[in-house]
Amino acid sequence: MKGSTGRDVLVIDDDPWIRVLVERLLSSRGYAVRAVADGAGAMAALHDGFAGVVVLDVNLPDIDGTRLLRQMRLVAPDMPVILLTGQASTDLALDSIRDGAFDFVDKVQLAARLPDAVDHARLQVESAAQSAPFAGIVARSASMRAVFRAVQSALPSRVPVLIRGDSGTGKELIARALHVNGPRRDGPFVAVNCAGIPENLLEAELFGYEKGAFTGATARKLGRFDMARRGTLFLDEIGDMPLALQPKLLRVLQEGEFVRLGGVETLTADVRVVSATHRDLEEAVATGRFREDLYYRLSVYTVNLPPLRDRAGDIPELARHFVRVCAAREGKPVIDLDPRVMELLCSYRFPGNVRELENLLAHAVVAARGALLGIADLPQPFLRAVALERRKPAPLVEPPEAEVEAPRAPPEVRAAPPPAVETGNGKPTVPVRSAPVPTSFPTLREMSRRHVADALRVAAGNKAEAARLLGVSRMTLYRTLKELEEPEP
Numbered sequence: 228m229k230g231s232t233g234r235d236v237l238v239i240d241d242d243p244w245i246r247v248l249v250e251r252l253l254s255s256r257g258y259a260v261r262a263v264a265d266g267a268g269a270m271a272a273l274h275d276g277f278a279g280v281v282v283l284d285v286n287l288p289d290i291d292g293t294r295l296l297r298q299m300r301l302v303a304p305d306m307p308v309i310l311l312t313g314q315a316s317t318d319l320a321l322d323s324i325r326d327g328a329f330d331f332v333d334k335v336q337l338a339a340r341l342p343d344a345v346d347h348a349r350l351q352v353e354s355a356a357q358s359a360p361f362a363g364i365v366a367r368s369a370s371m372r373a374v375f376r377a378v379q380s381a382l383p384s385r386v387p388v389l390i391r392g393d394s395g396t397g398k399e400l401i402a403r404a405l406h407v408n409g410p411r412r413d414g415p416f417v418a419v420n421c422a423g424i425p426e427n428l429l430e431a432e433l434f435g436y437e438k439g440a441f442t443g444a445t446a447r448k449l450g451r452f453d454m455a456r457r458g459t460l461f462l463d464e465i466g467d468m469p470l471a472l473q474p475k476l477l478r479v480l481q482e483g484e485f486v487r488l489g490g491v492e493t494l495t496a497d498v499r500v501v502s503a504t505h506r507d508l509e510e511a512v513a514t515g516r517f518r519e520d521l522y523y524r525l526s527v528y529t530v531n532l533p534p535l536r537d538r539a540g541d542i543p544e545l546a547r548h549f550v551r552v553c554a555a556r557e558g559k560p561v562i563d564l565d566p567r568v569m570e571l572l573c574s575y576r577f578p579g580n581v582r583e584l585e586n587l588l589a590h591a592v593v594a595a596r597g598a599l600l601g602i603a604d605l606p607q608p609f610l611r612a613v614a615l616e617r618r619k620p621a622p623l624v625e626p627p628e629a630e631v632e633a634p635r636a637p638p639e640v641r642a643a644p645p646p647a648v649e650t651g652n653g654k655p656t657v658p659v660r661s662a663p664v665p666t667s668f669p670t671l672r673e674m675s676r677r678h679v680a681d682a683l684r685v686a687a688g689n690k691a692e693a694a695r696l697l698g699v700s701r702m703t704l705y706r707t708l709k710e711l712e713e714p715e716p
């Protein structure tokens with residue numbers, strides 16, 4: 228079994244008829260199908276090196292299918308598993324997706340649905356193998372790789388996805404990636420900004436209206452749920468959805484149905500709903516501004532985008548990407564970044580996240596006169612913000628960048644998500660941080676603190692290396708650290 232490819236399928240079912248049927252359905256599509264009857268056989272196949280798509284019956288003689296799923300994910304965390312269920316049930320679907328299943332197929336629809344589901348799973352395996360899985364999205368940090376994995380897993384399913392993250396972290400970009408890489412890519416991507424449309428118009432905008440629904444409704448108007456048919460509906464700023472409209476949205480999500488304003492006909496909502504917010508939804512629920520039931524429905528599958536300051540490792544590549552794109556747009560030749568500019572960018576906290584970095588570099592590219600983008604090309608407000616930030620006392624040893632490899636099961640999937648990302652309540656639009664403006668000149672001691680802290684950061688906390696960078700012995704560094712930690716004389 229070693230050396231198997233994405234074209235390999237392992238089917239686990241105690242019913243011999245199902246095993247034969249799955250084999251027939253899939254071998255005609257070019258898959259090599261291996262069949263086992265129970266959990267023990269499945270684990271043996273994994274230990275034997277199986278690496279393809281798994282089709283797993285939830286009712287097995289020796290182990291509960293969802294338990295086996297969890298065990299399998301410990302051995303092969305990224306392996307796509309499609310569950311075979313006895314009866315169609317949204318709850319089981321949600322539970323299995325939460326447990327890390329890739330998709331689920333009702334046995335009654337086996338012939339109609341399984342081959343496509345396996346195809347999607349295989350495509351996922353293939354694209355996950357590529358280093359940059361989503362075109363136009365630049366990221367290399369571990370936290371963003373975890374985001375990519377969560378997005379990949381969500382692609383073939385219709386479960387609503389909630390994307391959370393501070394302003395400018397790339398929520399809309401991820402929503403579009405979910406659409407263009409998923410099975411609905413040939414359908415429309417329709418975005419609605421729930422905060423940008425007046426409350427009294429939003430209902431008609433979302434659900435449409437019939438002729439004569441109200442004065443002035445001279446003809447039928449299609450709503451966004453109509454327009455997004457067979458595609459994706461992106462509900463941006465969902466945290467700003469008016470309370471009065473929330474029950475209607477909940478109904479569409481639960482029943483998959485809606486009625487146009489002034490209409491009688493119940494229409495099917497054939498859309499995949501992706502929503503996004505930078506708001507603290509838990510707080511909105513606690514203060515009665517957001518319905519709890521809607522919150523649970525939307526947040527079954529949550530993707531958390533970390534703020535840029537927690538993934539500074541992404542900054543160099545993002546910077547090069549934006550400079551390249553902006554230079555091409557401006558019709559300028561290839562521009563390099565002065566290493567000192569890169570250093571400044573990497574040390575800044577970017578309260579406006581990726582959007583702030585992008586805008587900053589767009590300005591700089593326009594300002595740049597040569598083939599090298601220098602500090603003088605950076606906008607003044609940014610340089611002032613960096614200077615302010617640098618004047619704040621730095622801790623002697625900063626915590627390392629939060630780029631811990633995510634746990635093996637998708638961390639972004641949870642039933643009731645305690646957000647990994649703290650979301651602010653307002654939108655930071657001004658790049659200048661609201662730190663108090665220092666009035667005094669930094670002392671020599673303060674400068675030393677900062678310099679030593681910088682060295683330790685560059686040396687990733689390794690004191691011997693930091694001492695080498697500072698040109699002193701390790702003993703001197705220890706003594707200096709001790710002195711600097713003593714209270715100011």
Ligand SMILES: Nc1ncnc2c1ncn2[C@@H]1O[C@H](COP(=O)(O)OP(=O)(O)OP(=O)(O)O)[C@@H](O)[C@H]1O
Pocket residue numbers: 363364365366392393394395396397398399400401505545581582585
């Ligand atoms: N990883 C990335 N790679 C390339 N471009 C990115 C990335 N993340 C964000 N961007 C760019 O940054 C800008 C902001 O992204 P986006 O609009 O998706 O953020 P957002 O989270 O929706 O922001 P807001 O909350 O303000 O609506 C966009 O121009 C987007 O293309």
Ligand SMILES: [Mg+2]
Pocket residue numbers: 398399463
């Ligand atoms: Mg947005």
